[in-house]
Structure formats: C-alpha cells, structure tokens
Amino acid sequence: MKINSKVACFFTTGIALTAMATGTACAATTLTLSDDQPPNYPTVQGDKAMARYLSAISNGQMTIKVYPNGQLGSEQSVGEQVQSGAIDMARINAAPLANFDSKMGVLSLPYIFTSKQGEWRVLNGPIGHKLLQSLKSAKMVGLAYYDSGQRSFYTTKKAGPIKSINDLKGMRIRVQKSKPMIAMIKALGATPVPMSYGNVYSALQNNAISGAENNIPSYGPYGVRHYEVAPNYTFDSHSRVPEVVVVGLNTWKKLSSQQQAWLQEAALASEAVEETAWQQLVQRTRNKLKGKANFYHVDAAKFQQAMGPVYKKYGKEYGSLIQEIKNAEKESSQESK
Numbered sequence: 001m002k003i004n005s006k007v008a009c010f011f012t013t014g015i016a017l018t019a020m021a022t023g024t025a026c027a028a029t030t031l032t033l034s035d036d037q038p039p040n041y042p043t044v045q046g047d048k049a050m051a052r053y054l055s056a057i058s059n060g061q062m063t064i065k066v067y068p069n070g071q072l073g074s075e076q077s078v079g080e081q082v083q084s085g086a087i088d089m090a091r092i093n094a095a096p097l098a099n100f101d102s103k104m105g106v107l108s109l110p111y112i113f114t115s116k117q118g119e120w121r122v123l124n125g126p127i128g129h130k131l132l133q134s135l136k137s138a139k140m141v142g143l144a145y146y147d148s149g150q151r152s153f154y155t156t157k158k159a160g161p162i163k164s165i166n167d168l169k170g171m172r173i174r175v176q177k178s179k180p181m182i183a184m185i186k187a188l189g190a191t192p193v194p195m196s197y198g199n200v201y202s203a204l205q206n207n208a209i210s211g212a213e214n215n216i217p218s219y220g221p222y223g224v225r226h227y228e229v230a231p232n233y234t235f236d237s238h239s240r241v242p243e244v245v246v247v248g249l250n251t252w253k254k255l256s257s258q259q260q261a262w263l264q265e266a267a268l269a270s271e272a273v274e275e276t277a278w279q280q281l282v283q284r285t286r287n288k289l290k291g292k293a294n295f296y297h298v299d300a301a302k303f304q305q306a307m308g309p310v311y312k313k314y315g316k317e318y319g320s321l322i323q324e325i326k327n328a329e330k331e332s333s334q335e336s337k
Helices: 042-057 075-084 102-108 116-123 126-138 179-187 197-205 249-254 257-288 300-314 321-336
Strands: 029-034 062-067 089-093 140-146 151-155 172-175 191-194 211-214 232-239 243-248 294-297
Touching (some): 029 075, 042 089, 062 257, 075 089, 075 140, 126 243, 126 321, 179 300
Parallel strands (some): 029 089, 172 191
Antiparallel strands (some): 151 211
C-alpha cells in the first residue's frame, strides 16, 4: 500500500504525535491494543507503527495505546475482551482466532500454502478479505495481516537431515498438541510426539526424539537455541499461519466513518513495517547460525500431496476455501515463471 507522504516520516522517526489544541479543546479517541509479544518483536513494531500512522493521519484526533508482553492477558482471553469491548483492539494469531471464527482455521492447515508469494497473494486478495470480513460473526472486524514466517522441521545429528519426504519415515517428531498437526506427521510417515515445549531441548539432546519444528527465530540464538542439539534445519514450510489485527465490533460501530477509514488505512500501512521487521529478525538469526546449523530446502508441493487424508478429515467445514486457496497459489506460481 502506498503510504501518505504526510505521515511517512513517522515510520522512521519512531515519534508518535500527541493531540494538539486547535482553538477548542477536543479530546482524542484513544484505542487500547493488546499484543502478547515483547516490545521489540516484529508484531509489536507493527502495532506501534500503526499507532504513529493513525495519530499522524488524524492530526492527533485518534491514538492507540499498545500493551505488549501479554499485559492484558493471553490471546484467548484478549479475544474475549475484544468481543465484549473491554479491549478495543488486538494482534492475535490466526490459529487461536479459529476458536472465535472457525473459518480462520483453514489458515492453520498444514501445507495450505506452499510459498510465501502464494500465501500473500491469498491474504491480500479476495480470499483473505473474505476471511477478515467473516470475523464480524465473532463480534470482531479484521483489519490486516502480519507476517509470522513459516514453521519447518529440524533434526538431530544422529537422525540426519530431511532432504525428502522419505527421510521422515521412522522419525519421532515433536509437534504441538494439535490434531491436524499430529495427523500431518502421521501422513508424512513419521511418529508424532506431542510434548511440552519446555521439554523439547532435553529430548533432542538425549535423542528421545528425532526432531521438532518451529520458525527460524525461535530455533536460533534469539529463541530457545534448539540448533545446539538439532543442527539440521529443513525448509519445508508446513505452516504459514499469519497474525491478524482485529478491532472489536462494538468499538468499530462507535467510530465515525472517517475514523473507521483512518484506522483501516493505518492498519494496512503497518503491514509493511511488520514485514520488514520480521525479515530483519530472520536474517539476523540466519547470520548468527552460520557455521552452527545446516540448512536444506525441499519441494513443499510434494509434501502437500501427502495431505489428502488430513484435508479430508479436517477440511470439511471450510467448504471450497481449500480449493480456492490452491487455485490462487497456482496462479501466483504461473505468474512468477
């Protein structure tokens, strides 16, 4: 999205405007926004950029107070508070959002996206817009998507790297306690091992499991440092679940049409800031991992082909959405050739 030159400087200066008196006293509309990540995390940087943009474009008539570090509660709790109007806005991952609007769950299906380009073609297109609009049934209004990267497999030295789908056979892979994720591991020929995240390091170290899965920042030195005991990281990108910026429907209805337009524009403009911050974090992590981890790339489309039983079992409620996403990704792939 093209950024209004009037407010572009606020993305680089990091300075938020305050409401200014212009002859008559006029209190600014201040919205609360919750994020469960720390202050310097990419999503919070996006939140703060949105706040600066909104203050600038509205000439201080609207502001956002960002509460990071989960100060206002977990994503589930915050979602409920957004519904009731106790909190105005939140940045929530699409996976827990499915607890409020089941259609959002389609974004959590394994290998639903096989490329970053395809993912963002979907999210920025009619399908992504339709999913944001569907949140109104959950008393929320979806404003924008934030990048949260991709989750891939990593394995121990003893287990060896995953270079093809066949390498997964016989491996024991730690996964989240999610039925679709457990089904994914089984469909790939490996044995799923659900366990607490805090126990994964020692399980890898003791070869109780062959591997696990997560994004690069979490895997690396800025995260839980699993690279120390599982040096083989394979980019299969089985999960590309985005973050979503939402505002409560009760709050939204209280805003004037002009205020709604300002807020929507600010949210969309902040996507680029968050995306840049995420890519910078990934690159810093990759740089730190040079000589400490081995990276491999595979054809995600071949892994996706094994997901037929998973989509059949868990995809019924999404109707034609799965096929629509696949078609949009296919178009994106053809255009890039």
